[in-house]
Amino acid sequence: MTQTGVLQRITGSKQAGRKSFAVLLDPDKVDATTCLAILRAGTASKVNSQATPRIDFFFIGGSLITSYSTTSLIQTIKDFCSVPVILFPGSNLHIDPAADAILLLSLISGRNPDLLIGQHVVAAPFLKKSNLEILSTGYILVESGRQTTVSYISNTTPVPHDKPAIAACTAMAGEMLGMRLIYLDAGSGALNPVSSRMIEAVRQSVEAPLIVGGGINSAQKAVAAFEAGADVVVVGNGIEQDSRLLIEISDEVRRLNEGVRGSHYQGT
Numbered sequence: 001m002t003q004t005g006v007l008q009r010i011t012g013s014k015q016a017g018r019k020s021f022a023v024l025l026d027p028d029k030v031d032a033t034t035c036l037a038i039l040r041a042g043t044a045s046k047v048n049s050q051a052t053p054r055i056d057f058f059f060i061g062g063s064l065i066t067s068y069s070t071t072s073l074i075q076t077i078k079d080f081c082s083v084p085v086i087l088f089p090g091s092n093l094h095i096d097p098a099a100d101a102i103l104l105l106s107l108i109s110g111r112n113p114d115l116l117i118g119q120h121v122v123a124a125p126f127l128k129k130s131n132l133e134i135l136s137t138g139y140i141l142v143e144s145g146r147q148t149t150v151s152y153i154s155n156t157t158p159v160p161h162d163k164p165a166i167a168a169c170t171a172m173a174g175e176m177l178g179m180r181l182i183y184l185d186a187g188s189g190a191l192n193p194v195s196s197r198m199i200e201a202v203r204q205s206v207e208a209p210l211i212v213g214g215g216i217n218s219a220q221k222a223v224a225a226f227e228a229g230a231d232v233v234v235v236g237n238g239i240e241q242d243s244r245l246l247i248e249i250s251d252e253v254r255r256l257n258e259g260v261r262g263s264h265y266q267g268t
Contacts, residue, residue: 005133006057006084006101007180013056014209014231017260020056021222021253023246024088024213024236026188027069028062035076038239042246043081053083054250059234060099061088062188063150074098086135090153092123101133103183108174109140109167110156137181137211138174140167140202142194144215148187161192164201171202182206184230186214189237193221196228203229217241219248226256 013020023042025035042055058077060070074085074096087102089095095102104127107115127134141151143158151158159167171182184194184202193215203210212225213234222233233253238245 006086007133007135009056009084010181010209010232018257019226019230019253020232021054021250022057022059022086022211022213022232022234023055023239024059024061024188024234025073026062026236026240027060027065027073028067029240030073032072032076034240035073036080037243038246039077039080041243042250043083046079046081053081054246054253055083057232058083058085059088059103059236060085060096061090061094063090063148063153065090065094070094070096071098087132090150092119092126095123095126095130095132097130097132099132101135102127103135103137103139103181105137105139105183106174106179107141107154107156108138108177108179109142109159109170110154112154112156115154115156135181136179137183138171138177138179138208139183139185140170140174142167142184142186142198142214144186144193145191146189148189148214150185150187158187159198161186161195161198164195164198167198168201168205171206171208175206175208180208181211182208183211183213185212185234188214190215193225196224199225199228199230217245219245219252222249223252223256226253 043053085099087099141158143161209231211232212230216235217238
């Protein structure tokens, strides 16, 4: 797998010091009306391509999907805009070749062999035949103050929220094993997001781009994650509950990135 497309975009942004904003859509929770509202608020349409998209990536998936709406959700996005669609699978049943890429998640914080390698073995021949860009991702689940769907379904114990060294060493191991991305996740519906201390510890320990999600339900929490070292912040439930959050976070991302450009122009 060569470093092209989505991975190149993520790593290029990291190298430039630019932050990225991803919106996570759960096919079980987002109907067509909600999806279109998010698309209109967050992206430039193919008809009106002059506006700059507020969203850098769409993540599609969830720990437990009970409907057959993933393909139609992906198609709705692709018909409307050109923002990359990335699968965030809970199992090998959630592979959909209509997307642009897939986070091939290895749950390196847990000790469940099925989610470390088992699901991947089953999925490999289908992924090989697809046109999906494979994004090898070290997935680290972090305790958030309540049990989340992903911790229950995965049958794994999250990293304690006050143990940043464990997360850092886990991320280092994942990178040494060849994983191209590291994903710190408090889980959908998390009571608390991943702490700044933990994000900082992981950022200082690895070179790979760092994705952070779960429990980010305000622009302030998103900014805290970015300033601690996240390269990509993922928000799902918060936007489903209040669509204004999309605008607020994207405004902060633009502010942070304009600061990077300003420093570049001044030669700093």
